[in-house]
Amino acid sequence: MPVVPDSPIEIIAFDWVPDFARGFVRDLRPRWACEELGLDYAEDLISAVDRPADHYQLQPWGQVPVLRDGDVTLFESGAILLHLAARDPRLLPAGVQARADATAWVFAALNSVEPMMFELGNVDIFAKDEEWAKLRRPGLVDFIRGRFARLSDALGDKPYLVGDFSIADIAMATVLREGVEAGLVAEHPRLAAYLDRCTARPAFKRAMDAQLASFKQEPVAA
Amino acid sequence: MPVVPDSPIEIIAFDWVPDFARGFVRDLRPRWACEELGLDYAEDLISAVDRPADHYQLQPWGQVPVLRDGDVTLFESGAILLHLAARDPRLLPAGVQARADATAWVFAALNSVEPMMFELGNVDIFAKDEEWAKLRRPGLVDFIRGRFARLSDALGDKPYLVGDFSIADIAMATVLREGVEAGLVAEHPRLAAYLDRCTARPAFKRAMDAQLASFKQEPVAA
Secondary structure: OOEOOOOOEEEEEEOOOOHHHOOOOOOHHHHHHHHHHOOOEEEEEEOOOOOOHHHHHOOOOOOOOEEEEOOEEEEOHHHHHHHHHHHOHHHOOOOHHHHHHHHHHHHHHHHHHHHHHHHHHHHHHHOOOOHHHHHHHHHHHHHHHHHHHHHHHHHOOOOOOOOOOOHHHHHHHHHHHHHOOOOOOOOOHHHHHHHHHHHOOHHHHHHHHHHHHHOOOOOOOO | OOEOOOOOEEEEEEOOOOHHHOOOOOOHHHHHHHHHHOOOEEEEEEOOOOOOHHHHHOOOOOOOOEEEEOOEEEEOHHHHHHHHHHHOHHHOOOOHHHHHHHHHHHHHHHHHHHHHHHHHHHHHHHOOOOHHHHHHHHHHHHHHHHHHHHHHHHHOOOOOOOOOOOHHHHHHHHHHHHHOOOOOOOOOHHHHHHHHHHHOOHHHHHHHHHHHHHOOOOOOOO
């Protein structure tokens, strides 16, 4: 695994999250990209429970990931994916149209699919005992089904969204994973196969292992 | 106004939407960017009620905008903003770090703020008479207040998010507008002043006028 202290690339991530979030924190995206590119990266692990005040200077909402790459620091996993892909072209297809498509799909994952997955997380995890969540769930799930059906059509029989594996797939696969527990990906065989294809990549497995290994095991008082 | 038929740049938008959506459809973003850059663009207006089947080849969910720019076609307003800013650098600040910041803020607007505005739209418009929406609203509004407070801190006394006016502000201002009706922007004087500053720009006004002028006035059967 290319987690190497003092690397020029450093990913800021959390040193502990609750069990349900492990493997789903969004530093998985830059970790995955670095693994695909064979780029060493260092970890700067911060507390999610007692977030350092100066972290808000780097990330307005105190979230992760933040990426440092030499003299450049940036937040938002989508922007970080574009930055890493600009640094090394292997995660972007060749050609002007294909690159436009890959960029569009990164945004599509994060602005047209993930918003509904955030709300699914609210409904199924954070607010699961609340009355509104029970009443909200059927309509939300129907909406996600519609999004997934069209996504499945757009993917068609292609192995990846655009050409070879790209940052579009890192974005979309990590978003789709948020719908697995609810059974929503399994309803679309093409999407299920696509997600399996993405997450079977050795780079994904190394990124996942690295995220899981970064968490303290002991309980942390909230 | 640079809406000019047969321009090399063409924006696909809807020819009619309900009154509540007028001025808020997301083709406003590329229209605004084109107006800032003085780029002529053509309109390709399609039906939102009876969406052309072939439009799903361009936009997986049948939404707008889609941009054609010569030989390149792309969807997702965030990707379109990056494309237009790469074409003409006046909507991106100079310098590697500032450009990274601007890109991060485009994603922040669309992935860290707009998802909650989508849900506010569900609660206040689409599902406003449903029990879950009434029960959901207070927690959602509190969450948005937290996001807006941190955004206000990050903006500080700067006139724009990064340097001069950039695509980051087109993204964020159009997202913030989705919280005006609920009174959520007015609670943060810096954000209210920022939004006024952005929307006072002549290019915004021309973009808005162009979107409003593009809609058929007669009722359309849904």
